[in-house]
Amino acid sequence: MKLADALAQWHEFYGLVGTASATMVGLLFVAASVGTGVFSGDRRAPLRVFLSASVVNFSSVLGASVVLLAPVENWLVLGGLVTGCGLLGLLHACLALRDTVTDGLIAKIDLEDTVWYLVMPIVGYLLVAGSGAALALQLDQGCTALAVSTGLLLAVGIHNAWDITVWSITRRRE
Helix, strand or coil: CCCHHHHHHHHHHHHHHHHHHHHHHHHHHHHHHHHCCCCCCHHHHHHHHHHHHHHHHHHHHHHHHHHHHHCCCCCCHHHHHHHHHHHHHHHHHHHHHHHHHHCHHHHCCHHHHHHHHHHHHHHHHHHHHHHHHHHHCCHHHHHHHHHHHHHHHHHHHHHHHHHHHHHHHHHHCC
16 A cells, blocks of 8 residues: 555544644643742752653654654655654653653552553553554554554543643642
8 A cells, every 4th residue: 555545534533633733732831831940950850750741741742743744655664754753752751751760759649640641651652663564564554553642642642731721720829
């Protein structure tokens, strides 16, 4: 199957999730400004796990959308770009996990936050990288796998952005 034919049915989907993720990045900056004073530079782990991870999640969805909407005509190039997006996100997620363990934050956060902020992003980025590999092998199922993974990362980002906003607002009042 030609790459253009495989991607044609996904054009509107990636336009939508790309627009949503770009919008959410902007709104997250508003949420971060609300949280001024709650997060500080001396607390690297919470910054990376909670705030930066949400920006990376949304940016990864945006990046994958840009790649899928770009006029790439080679399966291998497309797969490589998508795999690169997944590996970059996975690197950030692993750094966040490392900082969480090193800082002792892992013992302080509950299971729900561990799942939403650490586990689900890692799963999402592994799926992105895997879908890139499938695309590089000219498997059009890679498009479906990428849609699932970007949908997961978008849902994680929305949940976490809202969680951060609510947490920041309640902390300011204490």
